[in-house]
Amino acid sequence: MSKYHPLSEAEAIxxxxxxxxxxxxxxxxxxxxxxxxxxxxxxxxxQPATGRSVIVKQALPYxxxxxxxxxxxxxxxxxxxxxxxKQGELAPGLVPAVYKTDAELALTVMEDLSxxxxxxxxxxxxxxxxxxxxxxxxxLANTLFFxxxxxxxxxxxxxxxxxxxxxxxxxxxxxxxxxxxxxxxxTNSIEDHIRDAAEAIWRDETLHLEVALLREKFLTHAQAxxxxxxxxxxxxxTPESTKVIDPEFAYFGPMGFDIGAPxxxxxxxxxxxxxxxxxxxxxxxxRAYLLETIRELWTGFDRKFRKLWxxxxxxxxxxxxxxxxxxxRRLLQDTVGFAGAKALxxxxxxxxxxxxxxxxxxxxxxxxxxxxxxxxxxLILRHRQAESIExxxxxxEAAANGQ
Amino acid sequence: MSKYHPLSEAEAIxxxxxxxxxxxxxxxxxxxxxxxxxxxxxxxxxQPATGRSVIVKQALPYxxxxxxxxxxxxxxxxxxxxxxxKQGELAPGLVPAVYKTDAELALTVMEDLSxxxxxxxxxxxxxxxxxxxxxxxxxLANTLFFxxxxxxxxxxxxxxxxxxxxxxxxxxxxxxxxxxxxxxxxTNSIEDHIRDAAEAIWRDETLHLEVALLREKFLTHAQAxxxxxxxxxxxxxTPESTKVIDPEFAYFGPMGFDIGAPxxxxxxxxxxxxxxxxxxxxxxxxRAYLLETIRELWTGFDRKFRKLWxxxxxxxxxxxxxxxxxxxRRLLQDTVGFAGAKALxxxxxxxxxxxxxxxxxxxxxxxxxxxxxxxxxxLILRHRQAESIExxxxxxEAAANGQ
Numbered sequence: 191m192s193k194y195h196p197l198s199e200a201e202a203i204x205x206x207x208x209x210x211x212x213x214x215x216x217x218x219x220x221x222x223x224x225x226x227x228x229x230x231x232x233x234x235x236x237q238p239a240t241g242r243s244v245i246v247k248q249a250l251p252y253x254x255x256x257x258x259x260x261x262x263x264x265x266x267x268x269x270x271x272x273x274x275x276k277q278g279e280l281a282p283g284l285v286p287a288v289y290k291t292d293a294e295l296a297l298t299v300m301e302d303l304s305x306x307x308x309x310x311x312x313x314x315x316x317x318x319x320x321x322x323x324x325x326x327x328x329x330l331a332n333t334l335f336f337x338x339x340x341x342x343x344x345x346x347x348x349x350x351x352x353x354x355x356x357x358x359x360x361x362x363x364x365x366x367x368x369x370x371x372x373x374x375x376x377t378n379s380i381e382d383h384i385r386d387a388a389e390a391i392w393r394d395e396t397l398h399l400e401v402a403l404l405r406e407k408f409l410t411h412a413q414a415x416x417x418x419x420x421x422x423x424x425x426x427x428t429p430e431s432t433k434v435i436d437p438e439f440a441y442f443g444p445m446g447f448d449i450g451a452p453x454x455x456x457x458x459x460x461x462x463x464x465x466x467x468x469x470x471x472x473x474x475x476x477r478a479y480l481l482e483t484i485r486e487l488w489t490g491f492d493r494k495f496r497k498l499w500x501x502x503x504x505x506x507x508x509x510x511x512x513x514x515x516x517x518x519r520r521l522l523q524d525t526v527g528f529a530g531a532k533a534l535x536x537x538x539x540x541x542x543x544x545x546x547x548x549x550x551x552x553x554x555x556x557x558x559x560x561x562x563x564x565x566x567x568x569l570i571l572r573h574r575q576a577e578s579i580e581x582x583x584x585x586x587e588a589a590a591n592g593q
Numbered sequence: 594m595s596k597y598h599p600l601s602e603a604e605a606i607x608x609x610x611x612x613x614x615x616x617x618x619x620x621x622x623x624x625x626x627x628x629x630x631x632x633x634x635x636x637x638x639x640q641p642a643t644g645r646s647v648i649v650k651q652a653l654p655y656x657x658x659x660x661x662x663x664x665x666x667x668x669x670x671x672x673x674x675x676x677x678x679k680q681g682e683l684a685p686g687l688v689p690a691v692y693k694t695d696a697e698l699a700l701t702v703m704e705d706l707s708x709x710x711x712x713x714x715x716x717x718x719x720x721x722x723x724x725x726x727x728x729x730x731x732x733l734a735n736t737l738f739f740x741x742x743x744x745x746x747x748x749x750x751x752x753x754x755x756x757x758x759x760x761x762x763x764x765x766x767x768x769x770x771x772x773x774x775x776x777x778x779x780t781n782s783i784e785d786h787i788r789d790a791a792e793a794i795w796r797d798e799t800l801h802l803e804v805a806l807l808r809e810k811f812l813t814h815a816q817a818x819x820x821x822x823x824x825x826x827x828x829x830x831t832p833e834s835t836k837v838i839d840p841e842f843a844y845f846g847p848m849g850f851d852i853g854a855p856x857x858x859x860x861x862x863x864x865x866x867x868x869x870x871x872x873x874x875x876x877x878x879x880r881a882y883l884l885e886t887i888r889e890l891w892t893g894f895d896r897k898f899r900k901l902w903x904x905x906x907x908x909x910x911x912x913x914x915x916x917x918x919x920x921x922r923r924l925l926q927d928t929v930g931f932a933g934a935k936a937l938x939x940x941x942x943x944x945x946x947x948x949x950x951x952x953x954x955x956x957x958x959x960x961x962x963x964x965x966x967x968x969x970x971x972l973i974l975r976h977r978q979a980e981s982i983e984x985x986x987x988x989x990e991a992a993a994n995g996q
Contacts, residue, residue, distance in 0.1 A: 339812045344767060345760035355755045357748035364747060369910055398913040405910050406920075409742045412815050507772055507808050510801040517809075 193294040194251075194264060199223065202233035202246045209289045209299055212242050229253050229262070229438075234302065243304065244289060249296040249438075253362075263358045266438045267296035272353065273440035274298065276415065280336050281329045285434050286426075303433050306426035313422060313459050314545055316476075318429070323483050325432035326425070326452060327490030334445045335498040337415035340508055347442075351412060356441040359418065360408075363439065368405035371535040372398055380538040383556045387563050388538050400570045404527045412442040420451035421532070421543075422459070446524025449491060453525065453582065454532035454566075455543065456480050456487075460586055461562035462545035464554045477590065481583050488525070488579040492518060519577065526576040530569030537562050564589040596697040597654075597667060602626065605636035605649045612692045612702055615645050632656050632665070632841075637705065646707065647692060652699040652841075656765075666761045669841045670699035675756060676843035677701065679818065684735045687728055688837050689829075706836050709829035716825060716862050717948055719879075721832070726886050728835035729828070729855060730893030737848045738901040740818035743911055750845075754815060759844040762821065763811075766842065771808035774938040775801055783941040786959045790966050791941050803973045807930045815845040823854035824935070824946075825862070849927025852894060856928065856985065857935035857969075858946065859883050859890075863989055864965035865948035867957045880993065884986050891928070891982040895921060922980065929979040933972030940965050967992040 197205070199221040206212075207219055217239035225232030225247075233246040249267035252259040271291035278285045286301035312319065335341040337350070370377045373392055380388050391397060417424070418439025426433040460480045466473040499514055508514070536543045537559050546562065549555040568585045576582070600608070602624040609615075610622055620642035628635030628650075636649040652670035655662040674694035681688045689704035715722065738744040740753070773780045776795055783791050794800060820827070821842025829836040863883045869876040902917055911917070939946045940962050949965065952958040971988045979985070 339809070344812060345764055348758050348760045348763065352755050352758045355751050357751045360751065361748055373909070395914045398910075399915045399919070402910050402913040402916040403919070406742070409747060410814055410816050413813050506776070507801075507805050510805040511798045512802045513805040516802070516806070 194296060196231060196250065197233070197246070197248050197295070197297070199233065202231075202248075203235055205290070205292075205297070206233075206235040206244050206246055206299060209244055212244050212289065213237055213240075215240065234304070236302075243302040245286070245300050245302050247298050247300065264296040266356065266359055267291075267298065268293040269354060269356055269359075269440050270436070270438040271298045273415065273417070273437035274300070276337070277329070277333050277417070277434065277437065281332045281434075284325060284329045284432060285437075303426045303435070306428050306431060306433060309422040309425040309427045310455070310459075310544060312427055314462075314548065317427075318479060319427045319432070319483075321430055322425075322427060322432055323486035323490055326434075327487055327494055329432070329434055330445075330449055330491050331494035331498060333417070334414040334448065335495055335502070337442075338413055338445070340499055340503055340505055343504060350415070351442045354415060354441050356418075356439065359439045360441055360443075363408065363418070364405065366540050367531055367535050368401060368408060371539045372401055377540040378538055379540060379542065381556070381559070383552065384538060384559050384563070387560060391534070391563070391567070394567075397567060397570060400527065400573065401531060404524075404531050404570070404573075407444045407524060408447060408528075411444040413445050414442065416440060416443045416445070416448045417451075418443070418448070420448050422452065422455040423543075425452070444524050444528070446521055446526075447528045449488070449521070449525040450528030450530075451532050452487060453484050453529040454536070455545075456484050457529065457533055457565050457569075457582075457586055458536055458543050458562055459545045460590070461558045461565060462543075462549060464558040464561060465549045465551065467551070467554065477586075481586060485579055485583060488522070488582075492522075495521075522579065523573050523576045526569050526582055527573030529582070530566045530571075530573060533562055534566035534570065537566070561589055597699060599634060599653060600636070600649070600651050600698070600700070602636065605634075605651075606638055608693070608695075608700070609636075609638040609647050609649055609702060612647055615647050615692065616640055616643075618643065637707070639705075646705040648689070648703050648705050650701050650703065667699040669759065669762055670701065671696040672757060672759055672762075672843050673839070673841040674701045676818065676820070676840035677703070679740070680732070680736050680820070680837065680840065683739045684732045684837075687732045687835060688840075704836075706829045706838070709831050709834060709836060711826055712828040712830045713825040713858070713862075713947060715830055717865075717951065720830075721882060722830045722835070722886075724833055725828075725830060725835055726889035726893055729837075730890055730897055732835070732837055733848075733852055733894050734897035734901060736820070737817040737851065738898055738905070740845075741816055741848070743902055743906055743908055746907060753818070754845045757818060757844050759821075759842065762842045763844055763846075766811065766821070767808065769943050770934055770938050771804060771811060774942045775804055780943040781941055782943060782945065784959070784962070786955065787941060787962050787966070790963060794937070794966070794970070797970075800970060800973055803930065803976065804934060807927075807934050807973070807976075810847045810927060811850060811931075814847040816848050817845065819843060819846045819848070819851045820854075821846070821851070823851050825855065825858040826946075828855070847927050847931070849924055849929075850931045852891070852924070852928040853931030853933075854935050855890060856887050856932040857939070858948075859887050860932065860936055860968050860972075860985075860989055861939055861946050861965055862948045863993070864961045864968060865946075865952060867961040867964060868952045868954065870954070870957065880989075884989060888982055888986060891925070891985075895925075898924075925982065926976050926979045929972050929985055930976030932985070933969045933974075933976065936965055937969035937973065940969070964992055 203219045203221050217237050219235050219237050222234045224234050231248040236243040249264050251264055253262045274285055274288050288300050290299040417437045424436045460477055463473045463476050546558045565586050606622045606624050620640050622638050622640050625637045627637050634651040639646040652667050654667055656665045677688055677691050691703050693702040820840045827839045863880055866876045866879050949961045968989050
């Protein structure tokens, strides 16, 4: 790793200028660093003469969180680049194009998606994304099926898995999602007005058992190559386009973790609708849209995944009668449980979501937080009994109606 | 791998002579090749002047089975050596001492266990091994606990796992245990008199679903570092000593696969007791001994594993109330299912067991085969409902009583 050093803007420009397919002419480039500086440098490199642009993303050897630096392997940049390439191959058009990677410099040069908006921000601004469920269910069905033992040569899968061992980033998930929110951990960030709710969760032994089971799956169930961090902040959208970014948490884990992530974040946004002070009809409409998106996401995934299984399955044994139905039911149950775990920690764990945190009225914010916790807790508690995505929708509706 | 070539006896002697801890003096050594030549060369190297000896085991780059050669990675020798070292560290005295390894030559120089007998042969000759259940439950509890997320740093586990990716040998298991016996495969070796029983299994859709679930666990459940082939032919015994050998199938998989293997082989031996033509009391006594050994093996494992969990557990979340009981129940269920799958394929799959095949009376052999199939099938079918090791014992007793 001797070649590694954080890039200057001039160096980022020099690297970008070598991308002939974007910058075939020699006009000058300009750079703007747009990362948050916590984990990565992100340079937006543009050619003013043509309007063409690329992103140069470089990993930093630490993470700045909780006010201090954690060392973090640069190998995650290699993992991110390889995951992006694999996803681009399996789900064409649904991830940014990759122009260049450099494992030693821990960087990737990729398509600039400035014409898209980060989905979380788009939702907060009231956007609707009619193509999203169709696109994301495509992404999930294709990336998960073709990296699982159902859709991939099973010996090749084992060798591929060895290239996606990702201890540092898995550790972040293991701690921040499956451990810290369930105890009085320093990493938690709890608003005073919901401290009682956090304390109730720390005492909730029934909940802790379900979380231990989910954590065990995250630790041991090498089902498929996951994105690993598929919340609405990792998805760029327009009404017509969806692009999944930032797979630096990629590893072979339980599929439900990836499917549950967008559902969790749609439910957090559902909870955040408490911000409407007067217009009850608008809130109802918005919530109906969000629940319908969740329904379409799962049912689209379920339909597409089964079709791939029937048409592209590599495994004779997987055609055993009843196996596919059993598998899909377990997958739904995992999805429900992981959605709950991913939602819960966003209320008072280390990393919150802007959907809720940007509600300026404290009483409305507290209602949103309590609603999010109620939904998350019920998803976790009931995940092993889930039989249909309607169970998720009923849990959300019941909690919103104060039941 | 340019250095690799199959060793001559002279070369094996030269390598052995460098083991100072066994051969400190200079007297000459003699070699005898004792392998079956199918997978490995095995040289027994002795110093006649002192009576001291070692084993030099070298992997061959192919497997001779079904009359032809399969290419087989030499990397399995590195995996075997690393697994032996790891097991020796976690379960001292229960594996042969390793004196030298050479990954390029795919060889290991290890303790000679000629004063022991292979347990399968010992059982066939009527031996009893009163220390076996105690020793093997020690081996299982320690090797499985300390390579799982319960007993090992979870990030170190991920890195260790990358060194035990074992596609070639896993493929053998995936095909010969979880696929071929359930269809009319060329690899099966079926005596005419039980062809009807094999055909019934090929039509048994309920059984196929359970096998698909077990195979999925074998493919995806990276729970702990397994031996991977822990039948009674991989265990050297005396009445006072137990040594587990040949972990070339080692990989991170479901613990129940390792615990189920010796149980399957004890049950195959149980079935083989049909060879007694007259002495019904002797048969009953022998069977009672075998079932008691199975009971002690599981209960010893269960007790020791829980004790390690309570005293040496590394994971806060794993102390959630009810989690350990839930985990151990699932572990028993896996054990029962894998025991069934490991037993079934030994009746008419590619590799049989001498316990049954050496019964010269065809009618008695057929009774043993049908009994083994009945036990195996019931273990597979009922594994997800198992609550106690007594369920296994009841299945064996009922089948032996023709129920």
